[in-house]
Amino acid sequence: MPESLIPVTLLTGFLGSGKTTVLNHLVRRPGLARTLVIINEFGEVGLDHLLMSRLPDDSVVEMSSGCLCCTIRGDLVSTLKDAHWRFSRGGESQFDRVVIETTGLADPAPIVQTLMTVGVITRRYRFDGVVTTVDLTNAERTLDTQPEALKQAAMADCLLLTKADLAEPAAVTALEQRLLAINPSARRLRVHNGAVAPDSLFGLGLFDPATKIPDVARWLNEEAFLDAQDAHGHDAHLGHGHHHDHDLNRHDERIGAFCLVLDQPLDSGLIDAWLDQQLSLCGRDMLRIKGILNVQGRSGPLVIQGVQHVRHPTMELPAWPSDDRRSKLVFITRGIARETIEASLGAFINAWQQGETSPVGAGKDRQANPT
Numbered sequence: 347m348p349e350s351l352i353p354v355t356l357l358t359g360f361l362g363s364g365k366t367t368v369l370n371h372l373v374r375r376p377g378l379a380r381t382l383v384i385i386n387e388f389g390e391v392g393l394d395h396l397l398m399s400r401l402p403d404d405s406v407v408e409m410s411s412g413c414l415c416c417t418i419r420g421d422l423v424s425t426l427k428d429a430h431w432r433f434s435r436g437g438e439s440q441f442d443r444v445v446i447e448t449t450g451l452a453d454p455a456p457i458v459q460t461l462m463t464v465g466v467i468t469r470r471y472r473f474d475g476v477v478t479t480v481d482l483t484n485a486e487r488t489l490d491t492q493p494e495a496l497k498q499a500a501m502a503d504c505l506l507l508t509k510a511d512l513a514e515p516a517a518v519t520a521l522e523q524r525l526l527a528i529n530p531s532a533r534r535l536r537v538h539n540g541a542v543a544p545d546s547l548f549g550l551g552l553f554d555p556a557t558k559i560p561d562v563a564r565w566l567n568e569e570a571f572l573d574a575q576d577a578h579g580h581d582a583h584l585g586h587g588h589h590h591d592h593d594l595n596r597h598d599e600r601i602g603a604f605c606l607v608l609d610q611p612l613d614s615g616l617i618d619a620w621l622d623q624q625l626s627l628c629g630r631d632m633l634r635i636k637g638i639l640n641v642q643g644r645s646g647p648l649v650i651q652g653v654q655h656v657r658h659p660t661m662e663l664p665a666w667p668s669d670d671r672r673s674k675l676v677f678i679t680r681g682i683a684r685e686t687i688e689a690s691l692g693a694f695i696n697a698w699q700q701g702e703t704s705p706v707g708a709g710k711d712r713q714a715n716p717t
């Protein structure tokens with residue numbers, strides 16, 4: 347993954363939660379002059395829908411700050427693909443960062459999948475992270491009733507909690523606890539009228555593209571899992587959270603996160619084969635997977651990332667960030683308990699060690715093809 351790949355940030359959040367306010371603030375920052383902002387103007391229509399059917403106006407605005415702004419043309423793939431020649435002068439691209447603002451009802455998953463895997467995009471761009479705005483004044487109800495909003499929060503790498511000035515402090519605390527249970531590893535920031543430091547929204551990937559050193563401490567945020575655990579007595583998962591209250595309709599009774607830590611180096615190919623099997627069985631409910639793996643025969647760690655059924659190609663990095671060489675995997679799931687995943691992985695490892703693992707042909711191939 348060359349350093350020159352252009353980072354792409356997905357800015358999402360429910361209707362009226364403050365996305366445009368954040369964006370307006372960001373594009374005024376001098377450091378972001380060379381940013382291409384891609385928006386879509388279809389209020390009520392999700393971007394995933396748009397990817398397939400709509401051909402909106404092809405309007406491009408150059409903002410006074412120097413940022414470029416365009417609406418989605420056709421689909422996201424062609425917009426990003428064409429952006430290079432459309433926004434270049436003298437053969438040189440005019441932007442070195444992209445922010446995509448989705449509609450409030452968008453499902454971020456297909457967009458992230460597109461950014462992670464479509465060849466014409468991954469040759470030039472790298473997915474940086476999902477930033478989700480959450481309106482503190484009404485998020486409790488929105489999360490209760492709007493599955494899209496919940497998914498946007500669950501998939502975020504960074505949560506921007508907006509309108510704290512209008513919210514009751516007790517409500518803010520309660521919501522922060524709820525978000526901790528849904529997505530402990532996401533960075534959480536309170537934002538007043540969109541004022542947020544760009545640095546806290548960018549560089550959300552699993553490693554620093556310049557040094558190729560994984561920033562595990564930041565993206566895993568292990569302590570937050572412990573906090574979530576302390577707050578709820580055990581894993582922030584499957585309705586064991588603080589919401590034992592009486593509203594049975596809460597969707598996030600089933601959404602939660604956990605982190606598996608594996609002490610021993612893993613056989614080459616094992617996790618790939620196991621994950622492929624898991625994703626084909628229950629990818630829909632694996633909202634987000636991120637991990638760093640210690641694999642036998644590799645001097646550096648492997649990093650993995652996935653969104654529902656789709657995984658980013660596994661990458662090997664040159665070095666570990668610290669002496670801690672354990673494999674760590676974060677799962678944000680819908681209705682899949684940690685115990686289920688642990689049992690599945692345990693059984694898979696046993697079968698693998700006995701050479702019986704062939705649900706995806708991986709076990710049988712591993713001698714011949716040790717990658």
Ligand SMILES: Nc1nc2c(ncn2[C@@H]2O[C@H](COP(=O)(O)OP(=O)(O)OP(=O)(O)O)[C@@H](O)[C@H]2O)c(=O)[nH]1
Pocket residue numbers: 359360361362363364365366367368449450479508509510511512537538539540
């Ligand atoms: N008081 C207060 N108002 C805010 C804050 N952030 C945003 N707003 C207001 O909330 C309203 C909605 O903000 P937008 O930025 O348009 O929200 P959005 O997510 O882009 O909205 P849609 O594109 O319609 O989904 C606007 O009137 C903003 O001025 C904040 O921190 N405090």
